[in-house]
Amino acid sequence: MQTIETPMRRFNPDEEVDYAIVGVGAGGGVLLQRLARAGFHVVGFDAGPFWDTERDWVSDEKGSHQLYWNDERITTGKHPLALGENNSGKGVGGGTVHWASFTPRFHPSDFRVYSQDGVGADWPISYWDLKPYYELIERELPVAGPAYYPWGDPHGYPYGPHPMGGVGDALIRGCTKLGIGVCAGGPVGILSASRADRPHCIYRGFCIQGCKVGAKASTLVTHVPDALAKGAEIRDRSMVSRVNLGNNRRVNGVSYFDRDGREHFQKAKAVVVAGYAIETPRLLLNSGLANSSGTVGRYLMVQAGNVVLGRFDQPVRMYKAPPAHALTEEFYETDPKRGFARGFAIQTVGPLPIAFAKQMMAAKGAWGWGMRRIMMDYNHWAAFGLLGEILPSADNRVEIATDQKDHWGIPVAKVTFNLYDNDQKLIAFGKRKTIDVMWAAGAEEVVQESRYAHLVGAARMGRNPETSVVDSFGRTHDVANLFVCDGSVMPTQGSANPGLTIMAIAARTADYLIEQGDAIFSSDRRDMRPPKFRRDLSPPDTWGHGMPAL
Amino acid sequence: MSLAVTVREGRFQRWLSLMAAVSSAASGLEVAYEHYKGSYSRRIMYTPVILSGALAGAGLAGFFSRKAAVTILRGTSILTLADSATGFYFHILGVKRKPGGWRLPMTNIVMGPPIFAPLLFGTAAYLGLLASFMRRDNDRDDLLLPKPAHAKHWAARIGYAHEPITWEQDLREGRFQKNLAVATAFSALFSGFEAWYSHYKNNFRYKAQWTPVVLAPVLLGAAIAGVKDRKSAQTLLPAASALAIVDGGVGFFYHARGVMRRPGGMRKPLYNVIYGPPIFAPLLFAAAGFLGVLASMLGREKKS
């Protein structure tokens, strides 16, 4: 239950602020909070509303439609992506409002995919650059999980693991039967014990409809309140249409439409675009900025998100407990024996009735009486989600649709997506393995639906300005005071849910911007030394809770 | 001296200290993982873990040294009792803070902090406190002529000043049957309540889950009767207590088996111990029975 007690600061319309941040989601929310805490004048824009969790959200599947980016986008390619509720948020908190909140870290190998496997790309930073930020964000959310998490760089979590629901039990049963290591009760950004004014999880299962309880972390409840208390302004229902290029190849502000459709210009000494993997490239392309390499919009990635559904003789009632509460990363790394690069994770999912009906339509072709029949068995089904790494490809991309505009008159995004050989092999193998686990759990019927999860890439970071859009601090290669701070900077994506990593990157970018200070506003010189890690920028109440790190 | 006499005369400070130590260690283990489930989200959640360690140490010290029993054990016990009262308060607060608060009493008692657990934790401290007032089995101070407790006692006439019997003296001489029967009653009430709602949470899927729920009121009744008269304390109370001890033992077995039968079984030992049926809980119920047995063996408080 979030209450914003400080009256929000309002900057004078003509005032030149230090930073304009476009999009207050996972990345933008963390960055906004830190810049405000460091004393910068900062305004965050979000196209959606500033949610009042008690008044605006419902404990209902259909009633939560408003949380997603529902404005039109075009989707195409050989394997066109479903967008909307599947992978987008609109409103303060962004996607973290309706993420399931799985928060595994990336593995060290994720940052060196090209060096290790000869595919994809290397990151300009390593796991060890991000590690302290992972630890920090895991405390700030905080993340609940086991005291020892064995995969990637082994570590423990500050909050204890959650109890299992029916789906988690099935995953544990199936995995242990097959001798596959499996992790129960996390890692998820959901409180397993209350903290300050946030109560702990009540296991009602409506995580991806927005957590009214306040137990699930979203930047709306974890970072935005502190940002406002420290003097940041958030302009909600404000759609940024353009980042404006001024003199000397530097940007000088953003144009935006306010909630009444009036257009304004906000002057800023630097601009950060944090609109996620479709809106960020759309804004950059519509502004004609940062694309000397031609890579803006390219290397868009989703993860294979096949849902495997099993029917059990005994009831499961998978609507109870958070959808996210157990997983295995046993197949995360490349195994040459499998005949493809990279790997996948298997996680619990808990579709509510409408989502489940849609899955049954896709997986079994159910309709009519058959749909009624299978739905009457809803309580007997459990669902696992595959989370498989799909490699970046230049042809998977976001472009501007030339012939279509949204209701603000801004050209919309067109998303093209195809699977390639390695992706298809990986999906086929991962799907089979997930189905095996479901059988081993004791299912008497198993079906699956092919789908995708998450969206990253499309403004990737790299050392080479000819093949990437931003450097390792999110600064565009072309414009010295224009930054990107969201999932679109990722060169590869691993098979971990991206939210935590987006926040960790944002915290690192914040440290960099704060350390550079006024130099960002006045100089084109790029200091590429990593910033000093700061732990004094966390929201209040981050410390003094949870277990000490092991 | 036979065991019965030792107990009746309250010459078991060593053994009661040891018992306080053992039960403190057991409940310390339980509170450690229960609070781990609660993520140690408040720093105060460390206190019972630390205190249970301290109390176990003090109990052990009390076993070896009378001085330790009277000083360290008594001090630690009082501190622990205070902590368990504080814990009780925070647990009630915790239930109230959950969404729906007391409008959803069952849900929030079941899913919130276990409200009576801190008081059960206090049992060990209570034992420690008792022990600190008792005599040791090799004490010889009773060879001295006791000071008369009654004003009309003949000894008063030959010069001894009258000294009314104090509760310390009762304790020292093992006359605290009523006191311990009251403790048995509370203990039965609390752990019976815990058994009731946690088995309710589990939908009473096994018939055996009803047994502590049925036995707890029986033990409670017997203990209350034991407060009222000596005869019940020596017949009803030990019978009900013995049943509770047996039931606790059986429950311990079922709980341990329940942990093994969870998904993943012993391949996920820690997780399943933490989230499976609480394996120490039946032992706490048995402990209530044990208090009852002990009470039945004691002498009753004398009136001054």
Place this chain on the structure above:
Amino acid sequence: MSRPHPGYYPGFRTLEQRRYWDAHTREVILDRVNNVPPIRFFSEDEARLMEAVCRHILPQDDRDKENWIPILPWIDSRMHENSGDGYRYEEMPPDREAYRLGLQAIEQIAQHLHGRGFLEIGEKAQDELLATLHDGKPPAAHDIWARMPIERFWRLLVQDCVSAYYSHPTAWDEIGFGGPAYPRAYMRLERGDPEPWEVEERRYEWSAPEDSVSDRYTPIGGQSEHHGGPQGGTH
């Protein structure tokens, strides 16, 4: 053969828990139940046709008529408000146009097969006609399907129908779903145990009308059975 409330959870009523829901959720759900929107987007003829189609996509003949869950009004309302899902497949027309085209195509197929409109061809024939859409093998209206992939239209139609049906408390009672749960919460998370206010499953022989063709499972587009995963065709 119809019951007031079909389903394996006799007497289960999620609405009875409504005083344990938060105010806003209660408002939204009660509004959904009590204030069904009028038809504003579809014409009268379209609405009649669409109503008949919805009755086959999610038939309710086993339920007493007064308890039927409205479906068409919610599709109409979405079209009226032109509210989207955040994306459009490039080869698909916008949803409003897709529905109009789809209804035309259904009429054309009915005329082609039976020489009569969809509403006049009888229940079984209607079922069979819709099954050709499901199978991706429509016998007529090829010019329409050239403008709009039949599989995408089918998915649009079924998705809209299930969204309306399974968002209704009556459907939750039917399938034993607990409905809104804040601050209500759950405590029996494992083994499918019912909450104290939920109901144990009691199964009975539930059967579709004998002449229906939709009570079987074949993949959309009518590929071979192996495509839908192992045991794709069982029920």
